[in-house]
Amino acid sequence: MVADPLGRRERKRLATHHALRTAALRLGAERGIRDVTVEEIATAADVSVRTFYDHFPSKEDAIIGFDAWRVGQLRDALASRPIDEAPLEALRVVMGQLFHESSDEWPLRMRAIKADPALMGRMFVSFIAYERALVEVIEQRTGLDSDTDPYPALVTAVATAAFRASMTTARASGGVLDPAATFDAAIARLSSALRPPADEDGNAAC
Amino acid sequence: MVADPLGRRERKRLATHHALRTAALRLGAERGIRDVTVEEIATAADVSVRTFYDHFPSKEDAIIGFDAWRVGQLRDALASRPIDEAPLEALRVVMGQLFHESSDEWPLRMRAIKADPALMGRMFVSFIAYERALVEVIEQRTGLDSDTDPYPALVTAVATAAFRASMTTARASGGVLDPAATFDAAIARLSSALRPPADEDGNAAC
DNA sequence: GAACTAATTGCACATCGTGCAGTCACTTTG
DNA sequence: CAAAGTGACTGCACGATGTGCAATTAGTTC
Structure with a gap:
């Protein structure tokens, strides 16, 4: 087993971050970011809306990122x-x-x-x-x-x-x-x- | 009396437009636009908030304009x-x-x-x-x-x-x-x- | 195992931006 | 001039944004 320099907590945080970015990117590319709500992005990443804002200041930032x-x-x-x-x-x-x-x-x-x-x-x-x-x-x-x-x-x-x-x-x-x-x-x-x-x-x- | 190519209606509209921009510019320069609400700008220009949005899509646009x-x-x-x-x-x-x-x-x-x-x-x-x-x-x-x-x-x-x-x-x-x-x-x-x-x-x- | 820390969450709240319908002043047409 | 038309302004309602706060839960450290 290879030692991971990152702890489990940090790994989970990065996973959430990545899931949110990916969801925002996919939805934004499909329908245009203006027609996508933060709630949709959060739901797609299976986290709360509040958590989204702990990772990105706005949905645009999740895409430009x-x-x-x-x-x-x-x-x-x-x-x-x-x-x-x-x-x-x-x-x-x-x-x-x-x-x-x-x-x-x-x-x-x-x-x-x-x-x-x-x-x-x-x-x-x-x-x-x-x-x-x-x-x-x-x-x-x-x-x-x-x-x-x-x-x-x-x-x-x-x-x-x-x-x-x-x-x-x-x-x-x-x-x-x-x-x-x-x-x-x-x-x-x-x-x-x-x-x-x-x-x-x-x-x-x- | 010099004929004004613009009618009274258009002149009033431009006056409102200018009052809003001036108010936004002054307040934004004084306190930073983030600490200024659209309501303050509209009040300073003596119009309703809804009217502000008939002239500018956002308070930032009123300043950058x-x-x-x-x-x-x-x-x-x-x-x-x-x-x-x-x-x-x-x-x-x-x-x-x-x-x-x-x-x-x-x-x-x-x-x-x-x-x-x-x-x-x-x-x-x-x-x-x-x-x-x-x-x-x-x-x-x-x-x-x-x-x-x-x-x-x-x-x-x-x-x-x-x-x-x-x-x-x-x-x-x-x-x-x-x-x-x-x-x-x-x-x-x-x-x-x-x-x-x-x-x-x-x-x-x- | 106990104390600590950080991610996630729900809730409340101020603000934003827009659609809609109504009023009123100005403009155009007959 | 009078009637019809147009456009600026307004209030109201509503969904969405972004942030502070306190509680919970899971991971980390001692």
């Missing part, structure tokens, strides 16, 4: 990229991972967004939290202060834009284009314009 | 830019206008967003609708189809990113940086990477 702890995870991943890597390239690697994590959920997520495009906006809301964390890392990497230099906020926002546009395009193409590949291509295209500005040593910006 | 008709306005503005203008440059001109329209409301809007950062997310929920309209125009201008080419969605998303980053940076700088100027600079920086791809005549993309 970027947990708070993943913000820290993403920040650490960005911080551990080689220091000489261009900021946009580092962002490409880190954000690109999002396409591969729990990749079985993405098709359902895409269909749910198609059924209710307002979800794309909600997803954007989640990204704001990500960006705040990522901007801090970019500031450290480049030595630039967001209060005086637009670069950190700009490069992060542009990376998010590429992520978002890739999702939209891949969805519009009906499966012909791959989101991850489209994302990489978009970043490649933008990289020349977004090299970090010259530092105090006088290195060229372009 | 990009009306639906402005989507069409923006689309038309983009469509009437010179056809030989680069797409990103055309977007710069059109979106830059947003900073100048009803400019007296922007300081309050900024304070409301500071009091409740989730509003920034809501703002970009509105932008999704804008982007959908703008992407269509970009498709016509470039002759590219979003279903097969990522360019239209990408260039539009990047323009939005620049807009967003400019707002964030200008706010962080505490008034030192001007949002509109920062936006122009950001677009200028990105323009080289986002020239439209080569068309059927074989014009160079770079």
Whole structure:
């Protein structure tokens, strides 16, 4: 018997979490999240409505579902990229991972967004939290202060834009284009314009 | 007496609309929109709660407040830019206008967003609708189809990113940086990477 | 086994957002 | 001008959302 690093309690909690997310994802993809009540999701996962709200702040979050702890995870991943890597390239690697994590959920997520495009906006809301964390890392990497230099906020926002546009395009193409590949291509295209500005040593910006 | 093109009824409606928006903006900037109820806003504007919902779908929309008709306005503005203008440059001109329209409301809007950062997310929920309209125009201008080419969605998303980053940076700088100027600079920086791809005549993309 | 902790639950409550029908002021038509 | 029509505002009812609180139950720690 292999020892599980997680206790039974934690495992059950994760199971509930997963059941709720899966139910929300399935129902949202089928009928559009606006036509699904929290009660339906909770019932499908065989828990109470109150428990749902212990796991997610809203039904939209259960579908978009970027947990708070993943913000820290993403920040650490960005911080551990080689220091000489261009900021946009580092962002490409880190954000690109999002396409591969729990990749079985993405098709359902895409269909749910198609059924209710307002979800794309909600997803954007989640990204704001990500960006705040990522901007801090970019500031450290480049030595630039967001209060005086637009670069950190700009490069992060542009990376998010590429992520978002890739999702939209891949969805519009009906499966012909791959989101991850489209994302990489978009970043490649933008990289020349977004090299970090010259530092105090006088290195060229372009 | 100068003839008013609007009838008395329409004038009263606009007055109510403005009173509601002003009240929402003021209360949201003072206490954060989460701590303000729709009832308070309606009372401040001296109308019923039900009337509020006849003007805005939610209290957040009353603050962010990009009306639906402005989507069409923006689309038309983009469509009437010179056809030989680069797409990103055309977007710069059109979106830059947003900073100048009803400019007296922007300081309050900024304070409301500071009091409740989730509003920034809501703002970009509105932008999704804008982007959908703008992407269509970009498709016509470039002759590219979003279903097969990522360019239209990408260039539009990047323009939005620049807009967003400019707002964030200008706010962080505490008034030192001007949002509109920062936006122009950001677009200028990105323009080289986002020239439209080569068309059927074989014009160079770079 | 006893004390502790955390997940789940029901309940109550304020708030949200919408459908519906009625009133009243303004507008249009004859 | 008078009648018919239209649209803004209103109150009411109702389902749904999201949160605080206290109780229960199951898992964990000592």
